[in-house]
Amino acid sequence: MATVSSRRDPDRTEAVLRATLELAQEVGYAKLSIEGIAARAGVGKHTVYRRWPSKGAVVLDVLLASKQQLGYPDTGDIVADLRAQMRAGMELLARPGISALYPALIGEIQNDAALAAAFRERWLKPVTDGTRARLLLARERGQLSPDVDPDMVIALLYGPLYYRILVAPGPYDAAFVDSLLDAAFAGLKPPADSRHVS
Amino acid sequence: MATVSSRRDPDRTEAVLRATLELAQEVGYAKLSIEGIAARAGVGKHTVYRRWPSKGAVVLDVLLASKQQLGYPDTGDIVADLRAQMRAGMELLARPGISALYPALIGEIQNDAALAAAFRERWLKPVTDGTRARLLLARERGQLSPDVDPDMVIALLYGPLYYRILVAPGPYDAAFVDSLLDAAFAGLKPPADSRHVS
């Protein structure tokens, strides 16, 4: 019974994921089709549909496969830890095959509720759970303003990255992450002494 | 010569935009088709293709039509002005027909470079230009830390809004905007006195 659903899975599954990654790099996400993926993988269309409900779901699995566990460091310095985490994520999304696929997937979840749920549960949640826990720890230690909501901080720090990827063109590099963290932690208000000077 | 390209434009153009907005509310962006739009508008498909290159372009025009000029207030208080601006934008995107269309359009630009350019030039740029100018003014007046890049501030403030709309579910209301501005301007660091207390 238990083996019923997995008679000959692994080889074909891997073949489909590999074919998807290759095809995506060649023709782009928009022109990707399940028909094309199946042909490239040397597999029948049913074999794909049996495993995934849509091409977006296949791509989500491609991305998940390329995401090794991003352990959350705790060096004691919350800013340094966040910087390390954000840079690691940025590096992952800069990888050749992935960089174009990720925005396309985010685009796809705007029109596919089931895919959106899967993306949030399997990709986003693991990341934000770790970040939230680390932020709470920092708040307890007095390294963070006691009246900020961790989920607000997550949006404040990661939102700008998504903004640069999805909405507006602009620098998306380590320097951006650095100045982002600087501004977020120090605040946009002018330093107190400069106020006295004026 | 000048009239060559506009013999009988306005009525049909409006009819198509209206039909697009109606159909989008009924079937959603994903199931929207130019064929369906033309039929709903009582118009030949050529009439649509003559004006727009894709359904995304039609939707962009629908959104532009519903966006009255958002004047940029200058009350002297940069935080109050930003809050007013962000709330106005939020209100616009909360309108029944628009709320679902906007994320879908952002999704579409991930796979259509021409549409992305049009969106950024005709929708995004007018907004960010105003915001950037207002931020520079505030910086000159000493209401803003002198070493922050206005474009970084824009990403810092608007990124979290897009993050909530496009990526992660979560509160998206006036209270969120308020706490966002509070955190961004005050910074995430604990207040100086609380450090001395510990």
Place this chain on the structure above:
DNA sequence: GTCAATACGGCACGTGCCGTGCCGTTTGCT
């Protein structure tokens, strides 16, 4: 060792929409 169940590749089907032709008509400028 036999047998039933399942996954598989291959193929074909109907459907929907794409983008583009062509046709005959209407409209508005000259």
Place this chain on the structure above:
DNA sequence: AGCAAACGGCACGGCACGTGCCGTATTGAC
């Protein structure tokens, strides 16, 4: 009056969808 352009209607080939059916190969149960 005459002409050029836009128009509605229709049809076309093309593509990918999602789903059947076929015959084959593999696997676990008995």
